[in-house]
Amino acid sequence: MSFCGPVIEEGIAFVLLAAGRSERFGGDKLVAPFKGRPLWQWAVDAAEEAGFVERYFVVGPHSSLEAPAGWQEVVSLDAAQGMGRSIAAGVRAASHHHRVVIGLADMPMVTAEHLRRVASGTGTSFTRQKDGKPGCPAAFGPESFEKLIALKGDRGARSLDLQDFAVIEPENPGVLFDVDTREDIRI
DSSP: OOOOOOOTTTTTEEEEEEEOOOOOTTTTTSSSSEETHHHHHHHHHHHHHHSSSSEEEETTTTOSSOOOOOOOEOOOOTTTOOOOHHHHHHHHHHSSSEEEEEETTTOOOOOOOHHHHHHSSOEEEEOOOOSEEEEEOOOOOOHHHHHTTOOOTTTGGGGGGOOOOOOEOOOOOOOOOOSHHHHHHHO
């Protein structure tokens, strides 16, 4: 995708998690077509449209995916242990930046505008999920990197004891749609 819009401030990296096992889906969901394109492509396009210049694409060691042009591929060798290890791998690779935004490759409706809102500011910012809890996309400053790199298992960032975080309300609840099952992809 070629985009000539606003650029996210230099030093803010985007980490896209694409190393999941797709167990509930019953196969590699990220390559499944969603509205005419592979599922993962939607999240990539949103990050590029948002203006992130520093982009990391986290995959598992046996992934059928490769990082798109302009993205740095990060292989999470222990991705099978859960999302926490993929977050750790992505943040470790991007830890020289002053802010890291984490997104999920199975959330095709996240908008560039929402990603820009999450990226702005300082400290930790989560997106308010439909159940009111904090979740992804989320952004973190360097004060959180050590804890994120230590994540294990299926524990995500909201499982950490992070103080004073902001919660960003999505402009439209539809941006939170994520694909878990084959039924979801037919929507």
